[in-house]
Amino acid sequence: MRIARIATTTGPQYAVARGESWIFIESPFASPIVETGASVSHTEARFLAPCEPRVILGMAHNGSPKERQAPPQAFAKSSRTAAGPGDVIGLEERVGRVVVEAELAIVVGRECRGLTEENALDAVLGFTAGNDVSATGQMELDSFWTQTKNGVNFTPLGPWIETDLDPLNAGIRLWGDGELLAEASTSQLARNAIEVLVYASRYVTLGPGDVVLCGCPCTLTEAVAGHEYGVEIVGLGTLTNRAELIDS
Amino acid sequence: MRIARIATTTGPQYAVARGESWIFIESPFASPIVETGASVSHTEARFLAPCEPRVILGMAHNGSPKERQAPPQAFAKSSRTAAGPGDVIGLEERVGRVVVEAELAIVVGRECRGLTEENALDAVLGFTAGNDVSATGQMELDSFWTQTKNGVNFTPLGPWIETDLDPLNAGIRLWGDGELLAEASTSQLARNAIEVLVYASRYVTLGPGDVVLCGCPCTLTEAVAGHEYGVEIVGLGTLTNRAELIDS
Numbered sequence: 001m002r003i004a005r006i007a008t009t010t011g012p013q014y015a016v017a018r019g020e021s022w023i024f025i026e027s028p029f030a031s032p033i034v035e036t037g038a039s040v041s042h043t044e045a046r047f048l049a050p051c052e053p054r055v056i057l058g059m060a061h062n063g064s065p066k067e068r069q070a071p072p073q074a075f076a077k078s079s080r081t082a083a084g085p086g087d088v089i090g091l092e093e094r095v096g097r098v099v100v101e102a103e104l105a106i107v108v109g110r111e112c113r114g115l116t117e118e119n120a121l122d123a124v125l126g127f128t129a130g131n132d133v134s135a136t137g138q139m140e141l142d143s144f145w146t147q148t149k150n151g152v153n154f155t156p157l158g159p160w161i162e163t164d165l166d167p168l169n170a171g172i173r174l175w176g177d178g179e180l181l182a183e184a185s186t187s188q189l190a191r192n193a194i195e196v197l198v199y200a201s202r203y204v205t206l207g208p209g210d211v212v213l214c215g216c217p218c219t220l221t222e223a224v225a226g227h228e229y230g231v232e233i234v235g236l237g238t239l240t241n242r243a244e245l246i247d248s
Numbered sequence: 249m250r251i252a253r254i255a256t257t258t259g260p261q262y263a264v265a266r267g268e269s270w271i272f273i274e275s276p277f278a279s280p281i282v283e284t285g286a287s288v289s290h291t292e293a294r295f296l297a298p299c300e301p302r303v304i305l306g307m308a309h310n311g312s313p314k315e316r317q318a319p320p321q322a323f324a325k326s327s328r329t330a331a332g333p334g335d336v337i338g339l340e341e342r343v344g345r346v347v348v349e350a351e352l353a354i355v356v357g358r359e360c361r362g363l364t365e366e367n368a369l370d371a372v373l374g375f376t377a378g379n380d381v382s383a384t385g386q387m388e389l390d391s392f393w394t395q396t397k398n399g400v401n402f403t404p405l406g407p408w409i410e411t412d413l414d415p416l417n418a419g420i421r422l423w424g425d426g427e428l429l430a431e432a433s434t435s436q437l438a439r440n441a442i443e444v445l446v447y448a449s450r451y452v453t454l455g456p457g458d459v460v461l462c463g464c465p466c467t468l469t470e471a472v473a474g475h476e477y478g479v480e481i482v483g484l485g486t487l488t489n490r491a492e493l494i495d496s
Contacts, residue, residue, distance in 0.1 A: 054302065054327045060392070075392040076324040079302045080453045095451075113400070114496055138451070144308070144323045144392055147451040152361070202496075203343075203386070203395040205328045248362055248450075 003028045003126060004160035005084075007046040015040070017160070028125060028161070029109060029208040048084040049157045050128050051107050051209040056082065056155055057200050058103075058132050059191070062215025067190035072199040074212075075145050077132075082211070083153035089133050089241050090152030091225050092248035096137020098151070100243070102174040102219035102231040104186050105130030106193055107161050108210040113201050120197040123206070126161035127170070127193075129231040129239040130213045133223065152246060157211060162236040167193035167214070171234030174219040177227055184217035191215075251276045251374060252408035253332075255294040263288070265408070276373060276409070277357060277456040296332040297405045298376050299355050299457040304330065304403055305448050306351075306380050307439070308393075310463025315438035320447040322460075323393050325380075330459070331401035337381050337489050338400030339473050340496035344385020346399065348491070350422040350467035350479040352434050353378030354441055355409050356458040361449050368445040371454070374411035375418070375441075377479040377487040378461045379404040381471065400494060405459060410484040415441035415462070419482030422467040425475055432465035439463075 002017035006024075015022035016033065022045050024036040056077040061067040083089075091098055109125030133154040138147040167186060174182040186192065191199065193214050200212055223229065223243040232238040250265035254272075263270035264281065268290050274282040276299075304325040309315040331337075339346055357373030381402040386395040415434060422430040434440065439447065441462055448460055471477065471491040480486040 057394070071389060073390065073392060074394045076326065076394055076398075078324065078452055079327060080455060141319060142321065144321060146305070146322045146324055150324075150452040152453065204326055204398040205400065207328060 001163045002160045003050060003163065004045065005048045005050045006040060007048055012048050047159045049082045050161045051157065051211065053079050053082055053209050053211045055079065055204060055206060055210040057204060058149070058213040059196055059215040062190045063217045064188060065190060072191050074200050074204070075149060077149045077155055081150055081153065081155040083156045083241070085158040085239055085241070087153045087156060087241055089154065089156065089223060089243040090246040091223060091243050092151065092246060094248060095135040095151065098133060098135050098223045099220045100223045100229045101132040101134060101216040102172050102182070103130045103132050103216050104167060104170055104172060104193065104214045104233055105157055106167065106197065106212040106214065108206045108212070109208060111205065111207040113205045115197050115201040117194055117198055120194045123197065126163035127165045127167055127233065127236065128157050128161045129233045129236060130211065131156040131229065131231045131239060131241060132213045132216060156239055156241045158239045159237050165236060172217065172219050173232040173234065174221060175230030175232060175238065176221060181221050182219040184219050186214060188217040189215050249411045250408045251298060251411070252293065253296045253298050254288060255296055260296050295407045297330045298409045299405065299459065301327050301330055301457050301459045303327065303452060303454060303458040305452060306397070306461040307444055307463040310438045311465045312436060313438055320439050322448050322452070323397065325397045325403055329398055329401065329403040331404045331489070333406040333487055333489070335401045335404060335489055337402065337404065337471060337491040338494040339471060339491050340399065340494060342496060343383040343399065346381060346383050346471045347468045348471045348477045349380040349382060349464040350420050350430070351378045351380050351464050352415060352418055352420060352441065352462045352481055353405055354415065354445065354460040354462065356454045356460070357456060359453065359455040361453045363445050363449040365442055365446055368442045371445065374409035375413045375415055375481065375484065376405050376409050377481045377484060378459065379477065379479045379487060379489060380461045380464060404487055404489045406487045407485045413484060420465065420467050421480040421482065422469060423478030423480060423486065424469060429469050430467045432467050434462060436465040437463050
């Protein structure tokens with residue numbers, strides 16, 4: 001099932017995909033999901049960030065098998081960095097170099113803490129494409145990565161949530177102006193989505209709509225103003241955002 | 249003016265203090281503030297966290313003037329750690345030592361980024377008492393402080409917001425089971441509330457209800473299960489929370 005959050009004249013509404021249409025629903029976190037009776041065609045839908053996280057976590061040094069030697073480590077991003085397809089990633093001259101990082105994003109489905117390997121996936125609503133934009137020019141000054149991770153629209157998410165995806169073996173592609181820049185799989189991550197959830201939920205309470213970015217298996221590039229970056233999760237779709245210089 | 253968030257049979261409602269009563273209002277972020285017509289007496293009110301932050305920031309090494317030698321540095325806490333007066337601070341055996349830290353908390357009034365010394369206080373709704381609970385037993389393993397700062401109810405806030413308070417010279421007292429354990433003033437902070445806001449808003453977009461904890465001028469103690477800790481901001485009030493061992 002695909003779940004999107006779509007702009008309407010009465011505000012954002014969640015919807016599920018059926019054929020070429022998106023059928024509006026009351027809440028993706030309810031069971032069963034209740035349809036409102038209204039719908040919009042795929043071509044007319046304007047997609048927003050597919051969830052409204054209160055918590056966004058990312059995983060440091062999780063991009064390659066050898067990084068398993070270090071203990072897992074999560075960092076926090078402000079929930080106000082969540083952005084949707086088409087939102088402009090803000091580059092600010094004074095913060096220096098910025099990179100875009102194509103990652104698998106887990107969308108949490110219910111409040112949870114202390115998940116186990118056995119029940120971790122039960123707490124997941126689904127998966128989406130995530131761009132963990134990072135001002136790497138700040139890292140040296142900023143051991144907590146607060147200055148690094150919280151620029152304007154620094155966590156694009158979307159274009160929708162896919163509930164039927166194998167998070168342990170999902171292809172990730174990074175596109176720059178329509179050209180394939182990098183390609184990898186979540187199978188290359190030091191710790192997989194289940195291990196990441198078990199680790200993160202040991203220390204941080206997660207809840208409906210929260211996002212855990214699984215880490216970047218070398219699917220990154222420097223963001224340059226005026227260029228458009230696509231994060232594709234194979235079998236899910238592509239999240240596209242342009243980078244632009246903004247005043248600061 | 250004092251602004252509280254109070255539990256009612258129809259859910260949490262904001263209120264302003266008048267004499268011995270709390271007058272319910274529609275939103276503390278609206279101007280002018282609209283009263284609903286209902287009220288509750290002070291003795292009958294059950295106070296919740298006085299705001300609903302999407303972002304909670306704290307300041308590292310900001311407790312004493314000599315720490316001004318290092319650059320300012322903010323860390324993020326999950327918005328799900330926000331708790332109200334009387335909520336139980338969760339101690340977990342496996343995370344080790346936990347401390348409570350009495351701090352002045354800034355409550356942001358509007359969306360802002362890039363504040364200046366001149367306009368920083370215009371973006372503030374008011375101030376409240378904040379307890380920056382921290383699992384210091386995790387710090388050595390956790391350079392981002394993600395494991396350190398995100399335990400259950402690790403950011404008690406309250407009992408209410410005071411709009412008329414001098415944040416540059418506010419007394420802070422830490423109480424343990426009714427005994428004064430430590431006393432200090434925000435005048436001892438390495439960087440004051442205005443400087444903290446200017447710094448934080450350079451890198452992190454803040455919005456209505458967000459909280460910035462100003463740092464701990466030695467007003468801290470180890471949290472022990474079964475004991476009650478009070479954070480007093482002089483002229484504002486005292487936020488009290490018990491620590492208890494919880495399963496994890």
